[in-house]
Amino acid sequence: MDAWFQNEVTYPHVAPEVLNAADSVRATLPNKYCDPAISANLFAEAIDEYLLCDDLGINVICTEHHAGINSLLASNPMLLAILAAQTKKVRILSLGTLITLRPDPVRIAEEYATADVISRGRLEIGFVKSGLSEYASNQASPIDNGDRYWEAIDLISKALSHQEGVFSWEGKHFTHRHVNIWPRPYQPTLPRMWSATGDPSTAGDVGRRDMVQVLVLRGPEGTKVAFAANRRARAAAGMPKAKTDRFAYAALLAVGDTHEEGVKMGEKLMWFLNTSLRSAPQFGAMLPGLAPPHAAPGIYRTKPVATKPGETASAAANAAALMNSTAEQAMARGILFAGSPETVYKQIMDFHESVGGFDHLSMIGRSGFMTHAETTKSMTLFGKEVLPRLKEVKTVTAGFNQPD
C-alpha cells in the first residue's frame, strides 16, 4: 500500500459569531474575513508539510476548492507547480483542477504537461466532479456536469497523448479547433489517471476506463457499494478483474505518541466536517438537477424522508451526514483514523479488509485549528511507524473478500 498526504489549507480563523451568522461558509462569505498575512503563513506551513513528505516517502496530493473557509486552494496548478519543483522523489497527484468548472480543458492539459515536465515525470492526474457551492463560484451550470466531466477528461487525455501536430475538437460541451500542446508530458505514456467519486454510476465509468477510483470520507458502506459498482462494470465490459492498485481511500488521519493524543488531534481535524461544510440550500439539496425529480419530496418538504435502503446518498446528503460528528463517531464510521501508530494501523487495516482492499491511502492530515507542529509530528509518526507496515500490504485482486 502507498500513502498520500493532503492538506486542504483550511481557513479556520474567522470569528465564530461571523460564521454563525452566515447562511453559508462557502461561496458567499466576504473575503474581508480572509487575512492575507494569515493566509501566507498557512500556505508556507502547508508547503513545508508537503516537503516533509519527500523525506518520509509519503506521496502528495494537491486539491482544489473555491471561495470558502474549507480551502484556500482555489488554483490547483499553482500549488502543483511548487510541489513539482520543490519535491524530488515522491509521486504528485493533482486531485485536481475542477475540470467541469473551467471552460478550456486544453489549458488544463497544458498545465498538467508543464507540471509533469517540471517534476520529471512524477505527476498523476486526478479528476473531481465538483459541485455544490462551486457552481455558483465558477459560473458553471449544475446541469450536465457529469457529461462535461467525461468530455473534458477525453479532451485532456488526447491533448496529453497526441504528438503528431494539430487536432480539432468539436464536442458537445467543449470546442477547440487547434490543439497542439507544448511542452508534451515528461512521461512517455499518459500519466496514471484517478477519479474521485462515490456514486455507483460514475464508479462504473471509472472501472471501464481503468482509472484509479478514490473515495473521500465515505465510510465503509458507501465505499463498498462504489467499489463493487466499479468491479461489476469492469466484469460486464469483459475486462480483467481489477487489482487493488485501482482503488484508493481518503480519510482524516492523525497519529500521536499515544492513542489519546492521536484522538485529541483527530478531534481538531473534525473542524473540517463540523464547521467548513456548512452551506446554504441553494448550494446543496436545492441545486437544479442534483437529484432526480422523484427525490423531490425528500428535498422540498421541511421534514425530509430518509434515504431508502439500497439507495446511495448524494454528495449533498453525504456532506450533511458528515456534519456534527464527534471524533469517536467519525472513527466508528471510517472517516477518521486516529490514535497511536498501533491503533491507527489497526483502524486502517480493518477498513481495508471491510471494503475489499485498496492500494492507496490518503491522509487528510491537517485541518482547522490543528497546528503545523502537531501536523508534522503526526505525519512523522505515520511515516516512520505506520507506513512501513502498510508498505507490506501487497497488491491483490480487488474485492478479494467481497460477495461478488
Add this chain to the structure above:
Amino acid sequence: MTTATASPAPSSLAIGDIELDVLRHGAGKPLLLLHGFQNVDPGAAFLNMLGDHAAIIAPSHPGFGKSSRPKDVDTVYDLVHCYLSMLDNMPEEKVTLMGFSFGGWLAAEIAVKAGRRIDRLILVDALGIKISDRETPDIFDVFNMHPDEVRQRSWHDPATHAPDYDALDDGQLANISRNWEALCRYGWHPYMYNPQLKRWLGQIKVPTLVLWGASDGIVKPAYGEAYAKLIPGARFETIPAAGHHPHIEQPRAFVDRVSAFLKA
C-alpha cells in the same frame, strides 16, 4: 374559432420528436400561452376567467411538466424553433401570443421571428434582455440566492400565494423539481437573457401589452417599462399587489387587463 372545453383539458402534441403536453381551455380566438418557471397549473383560477375571452393553448416547454425533452434539445434556440414549428402547424392564420416570465422571453423571440403569425403580444413579467450596466443584474438570481429570498421576491404576499411544499403531493413536488432543472438548463448562461434580443425588439410590429406585477422582485417594474419602450407602440401596465406571477396573485385584475387589451 376553437371549440370550448368545460375544464382545462390536457392533450399532447408532437413537434417532430418532441411530445408536448398541452393544456387547452376556453373558447374564442386562439391564445398561445408560454409559461414561466413552472408549467401552468390546470387548477389555476385565471384559466377559467381567461377562457371566457380566448381559447387558451398552454404547452409545457420540453423538459417541463409532462413534455418530453430529447437529449439535444437544451437551449432557448431549440424552444423558439419548437414553437415556431408549432405555429406553422396551427390551422389559424394568426394567434395571440402571451408569455409569463421565462416564457415571456420565448414570446419576445418568437414575435421578432414570426410576426406574421401573431396578432397581439402580451409579455407578463418577461425575462430575456439586458438593460442595466454590467455590474447591475436585472434579473434576480433564482439559482444562486437563498430559496427563502427567492420566495420573498417572487410574491407580493408569499404567505398566501407561495407554494407550501409540505402540502403538495409527491407528483407535484417531482414536477416542480423537473421544471427547476429544465429552467436551469435553458437559462443558466447568459442568465435568463439573450444579449442579441434587445436590438431586434424594434422589429415587432404587432400591438403589444407589457404587463407587470407592481411588487415583482425577480424583475422590477422598471425593467418591464424599459422592455416596453424597446417595442414600438407597446403599452406598459402594472398590477398592484402582485409579484412575479400576477396571474396567480391577482387573477381577476390580470384577466381584466388582458381582456381589455384583446378587445381594444
